Amino acid sequence: MKTAFLSVMLLSLTLASIAMVAQEKDALPLPDPGNVTLTLDEYNKLMELASKPVKKPDTAPLAYSLKHATLKLKAGDDSVMGTIQFDGEVLKKGTVKVALTPGWTILDARREGRGVPLLQENGMQTAVLSGPADFSILLDAGLPLKIEAGRASMSLPVPSAGSTTLSLVVPGEHTSVNISPGLITSRTSENGHTTVEATLAPGQPAVVWWATRETATPVVAREVRFLADLKTLVSVSEADLAVGVLADVTVVQGDPSQFDVEVPAGYEITGVTGASLDSTETQPGILTLKVNNASQRSHEFLISMERSLSASKTDAPFLTFKNAQRETGEVLVEGAGSMEIIATESGSLKRMDVKEANPYLRSLAHFPPQAAFRYHRQPNEAPTLALEWVRFPDSSVLGAVAENAIVTTLVTSEGKSLTEVKLIIKNQAQPFLKVALPAGASVLSADVAGEKVKPVEGPDGNRVPLLRAGFRPTDAYTVSFVFLHSGAPFAKKGGSDISLPGMDIPIDLLQWEVFLPEQYKVKDFGGDVLAADLVPPAFVESNVGATNELMQESAPVAGNFNFRMESLLPGQLGGGVLDQSGAVIGNAHVTVTSSETGYKMNAATNAEGLWRVFGAPSGRLKIRIDSPGFKSMVQDVIYDASRPGPFNTVLQVGSVSETVEVSAVAVGTNDDTNYDYEKEQRKAKKQAQAAQNTPSSNVLNLQRRVAGVLPVAIEVPHAGTAFHFVRPLVVNEETKVTFTYKSK
């Protein structure tokens, strides 16, 4: 029974195993120990990889590499000696020839303390080294120096290493060493030697030179010959005599490395400049100019010196270049400020016209030169110039001026007025603007060039700063202030006035916009001002020959102008240009041509459609007017220069290429029969008047400032009428406008 039970169990397990194997028949069969079972795809992939050729290891593209070369050299009397250290790597296996450097005289070569065999191949010093391995080779090497008068030089062969540095020691302190090509990274001087550190351009020979001064012995000493031309400006000022000398030296023989200049006693050298100047040395009575290139043929120096003055006469100083073969010069005398200088010449000095003086010499002067001389220094005849002067006190001049004052006043029905005064100022030295405010008025804020400043109240009036810390104006700038004035409240009808404070700087032109509440009808303006629309555009002188344009900028005040016949002077010809709707045409081009002489004058209409030319000859003229979008108009007119009249024109819409030609009429009588020009003029005038009373952006800006910016609560009118006034040349005086009003 027990055996039968075990048999049943074994059979069950066997059947269970068969069932499991049956379930996994799609998976890989279990491998035998020590074997791997792969899918066919994996097997094929492995076979494909196995069939590829074996990749060979990379070989170095070069047999060796010179990474760095360090040259340490010291210059002697006629040669330069030192070491060259090469650091590199042999990349190839076996023996390799390493090219080190050409052109050097090699005294010894060592590698890690042992000798290295060198070969000379095509002028190149070559070492034979084994690799692959790093190497470091030290060469003892030398080069000959080329010695000339005051100059030593050499051509330095530079190894073709990855980088090359040079350390060179030359005789003399602060010797100016030049390397080309190359970059000097440091210069030091001690114990009578100068050391320079530099990086060189690998593979490119570098030229190295320096002034040898006392150490160099010229191989062939050549006598130095040079010519000197000195242009001297003598400036007499209140306390000192300043001299500027523009020296032009031309070397005709030899290579001078320095020039000695004799300086008159009592003068202190204050500056020496020049493109070829290396350094200077000053000894009593002698100024030595050392140049950085002795072989240069031409040198220019600017030497300045001065001495104090206590008397009103002195002798002008003359610099002289020692050993100059020939010395010529010019002298220009100027006086600082208002002074009359009497210059008395003698010796080889000859007086000449100031205008004949060298232009560069004249360009040194700050004041009109008072005398000019030229000289050719002779061995026994030195130039001398005695100066004597009379000084005049300075005349007083204005410290500041306001080119324009733009004033905006908002008036409330309670009679309060808020006024902003904006000044365009040119200021040399005035620190404050004194403002004489009307009684009961106070300044609320002030600005200088856009930044707030604090006004000051003194016993004699208010002061607004014109300058502030750190602000150094070089041109015109803006100063503004706002003040509040409590006037009498408006009644149902009556008269009133508003005043602007007097200011202690002259104002070229004051423009004033007064904004009055809309509930009042205002008229009968009077006072010190003019209504802006009554002022015709001013004639402005022009330097453009026959072309005279009535420029918009020439109109000095804001607002619209109406052309008035009576403003035409004899010889002037002008008029207005409108379109068929009566609107003005700006920037129309007007050409007036004399039919008899062909003389042409040009003008352009301004924003008001007005134009004018000057100097028109009497007789038959042809006037042509062109404007984009309109037919060109050409008209022959008969013009009498002694009785000028306006030439008004209406352009018709069309192409510029279309031209309307009108036969001859006398100027002042031209009329388009189909068009009522006068009616349109009246209409345009009415429109201009309406525009005139519309508040400008200045009013809107001031209204905005009241709402938050200004430190005061005031109800300013937001609806009302603007009136524009002007006043030219206001000099420390009050400006007042009066008017009558009536409640609407």
Add this chain to the structure above:
Amino acid sequence: MKPGQAPDGSLLVPLEKARGGEEAPEFVVEIVYFTRGVKWEEKGNFAVTLPALDLPLSRTGLLVYYPPLFKVSAEPGIFRTETYRNPSSGAFTIETAVGSGGPVGGTISVNGLPPESGQARRQQKDDDTKALADKFFAKSQGARSKGILPIKVSFPAFGPSLFLVAELTSASQVSTLSLSYQRGKRGGAR
């Protein structure tokens, strides 16, 4: 340029000296000054007196701007009314010229030099010289400035104008223009 004051109170304006003759260069001297007058009434006369110069004047052009509300006419005198003409002297239209009477100091034009300046070597030398001169001028500017210099004021052209001319004014002669004026019909500000 700051003017000086002579012992008699007159203004001294520094001038450039030059040798006389036909080739004497011309240059411009500009003086802007203001004077106070008497307030204009309904009608009356007004005199414009020019400064007397210690130089003879060959031609004086006088442009008088007057208040727009008045009619103005010139009284007989040394001035006569004329159609405006640009000044005849070229100095009024040339601002800077090298070697021909330009202003002193500072910048000069290398192009104003002789023709050989076109050569490269000469040009290089000119550039070097100019650089030296400019550096000297800039460096010495502070030391040479003397007190407050006058402000460059633009003349405020305003309103209608009359142009008058006088010829041959002798040295130190005072030139006076007499004007008669009358308020126009418009009157008042408006």
